[in-house]
Amino acid sequence: MTTARSWLASAQDSPFGVHNLPYGVFSTAARPGRRRIGVRIGDFVLDAGGAARAAGVPSVLLDADSLGPLLAAGRPAWAQIRAGLTAWLTDETYRNALSPLLVPVAEATMHLPFEVADYVDFYASEHHATNLGRIFRPGAEPLTPNWKHLPIGYHGRAGTVVVSGTPVVRPHGQRKAPTDAVPDFGPTRRLDIEAEVGFVVGTPSELGTPVPMDGFAEHVFGVCLVNDWSARDIQAWEYVPLGPFLGKSFATSVSPWIVPLEALEHARVAPPARDVEPLPYLDDRGGEPWGLDIAMEVRLNGHTVSRPPFATMYWTGAQQLAQMTANGASLRTGDLFASGTVSGPAKETRGALIELTWNGEDPVKLPDGSTRAFLENDDEVTITATAPGPDGAVIGFGEVTGRVLP
Numbered sequence: 536m537t538t539a540r541s542w543l544a545s546a547q548d549s550p551f552g553v554h555n556l557p558y559g560v561f562s563t564a565a566r567p568g569r570r571r572i573g574v575r576i577g578d579f580v581l582d583a584g585g586a587a588r589a590a591g592v593p594s595v596l597l598d599a600d601s602l603g604p605l606l607a608a609g610r611p612a613w614a615q616i617r618a619g620l621t622a623w624l625t626d627e628t629y630r631n632a633l634s635p636l637l638v639p640v641a642e643a644t645m646h647l648p649f650e651v652a653d654y655v656d657f658y659a660s661e662h663h664a665t666n667l668g669r670i671f672r673p674g675a676e677p678l679t680p681n682w683k684h685l686p687i688g689y690h691g692r693a694g695t696v697v698v699s700g701t702p703v704v705r706p707h708g709q710r711k712a713p714t715d716a717v718p719d720f721g722p723t724r725r726l727d728i729e730a731e732v733g734f735v736v737g738t739p740s741e742l743g744t745p746v747p748m749d750g751f752a753e754h755v756f757g758v759c760l761v762n763d764w765s766a767r768d769i770q771a772w773e774y775v776p777l778g779p780f781l782g783k784s785f786a787t788s789v790s791p792w793i794v795p796l797e798a799l800e801h802a803r804v805a806p807p808a809r810d811v812e813p814l815p816y817l818d819d820r821g822g823e824p825w826g827l828d829i830a831m832e833v834r835l836n837g838h839t840v841s842r843p844p845f846a847t848m849y850w851t852g853a854q855q856l857a858q859m860t861a862n863g864a865s866l867r868t869g870d871l872f873a874s875g876t877v878s879g880p881a882k883e884t885r886g887a888l889i890e891l892t893w894n895g896e897d898p899v900k901l902p903d904g905s906t907r908a909f910l911e912n913d914d915e916v917t918i919t920a921t922a923p924g925p926d927g928a929v930i931g932f933g934e935v936t937g938r939v940l941p
């Protein structure tokens with residue numbers, strides 16, 4: 536296949552070229568109350584509903600203030616709309632009609648692109664799970680006996696998923712260090728991040744009917760970046776025996792651009808070897824597994840502190856989807872499930888400060904001479920990522936960023 540090129544100069548050699556075309560929801564200062572679906576192309580946001588009208592094929596799925604209707608429309612509609620956008624942005628004859636519908640990225644305010652239905656967070660990095668096991672449960676086997684038999688996860692708080700740029704207020708909660716006799720209540724002293732990848736569900740499923748791994752592309756619309764902000768002192772005290780609760784439910788940030796699954800076809804890689812035989816519903820050996828070669832980067836106050844490699848994740852999104860629905864639980868349009876913290880084997884590839892600093896014992900040094908065990912007020916964390924596209928093209932995910940407020 537030859538590489539299609541856009542007539543838009545800034546789309547050439549861009550991580551937002553015609554091979555990507557991620558969807559978001561934006562407004563402009565001229566009309567702040569008017570939210571529209573935008574498609575990122577080069578340094579611009581294309582007003583997608585306007586583009587469809589200009590091309591003579593008005594679309595109720597694109598003329599919307601949320602991605603909800605598009606998500607619900609299903610894979611054939613997603614493919615058809617993507618093909619239309621690709622044609623309009625590569626065929627020179629659309630240039631004059633579409634050019635007035637391009638808004639410079641700097642002039643677009645991005646919003647949460649869909650109403651998050653249910654939110655699930657997994658625990659799928661063997662390196663992260665091993666590190667956290669050692670830190671939270673010293674002396675015990677770091678990986679619990681179930682870890683290689685099923686993707687462990689928990690249900691999070693959909694209503695506190697916020698778009699990139701939303702400030703994160705330092706949460707209060709019960710804190711009790713192992714050496715304290717009793718807990719006290721106050722602002723977390725151990726505010727942390729978790730660099731993750733999020734999967735956005737489009738097509739719903741029926742209650743009582745599990746979705747197998749090969750239903751992944753039918754149900755999952757696309758992929759975003761996630762920062763699962765975590766208060767480690769609150770978490771360590773409250774999580775026994777039911778798992779994460781208030782230490783993680785105060786805010787979860789997502790990137791504003793949803794990269795369609797079709798754009799990641801060239802990023803598919805084999806996941807790590809399965810050294811415990813998976814049960815049949817999770818066995819992706821011999822099939823077409825959904826490992827993804829997404830290279831992530833975590834910046835703290837502009838300084839790169841980690842480069843987590845998503846390709847090292849033990850459990851894939853397809854296995855997580857199969858696990859999430861194995862009991863017959865249904866999917867809803869707008870469900871978001873996150874991969875779990877992405878940590879590679881090397882220290883500089885760990886996706887959370889608790890691992891990077893080994894529970895604060897070995898603080899991260901910043902160029903201004905300061906150090907961080909955990910986040911301080913006014914710190915800003917940004918996660919970015921790229922993946923390989925066709926013919927050497929790069930697929931950009933944009934960023935998820937957030938600043939800590941007292």
Ligand SMILES: O=C(O)/C=C/C(=O)CC(=O)CC(=O)O
Nearest residue numbers: 657658659667668729875876
């Ligand atoms: O090992 C534990 O007790 C908990 C670890 C986590 O913080 C889990 C989590 O949020 C899942 C993940 O992001 O990998």
Ligand SMILES: [Ca+2]
Nearest residue numbers: 656729763876
């Ligand atoms: Ca997490």
Ligand SMILES: [Mg+2]
Nearest residue numbers: 763783786787
């Ligand atoms: Mg969270």
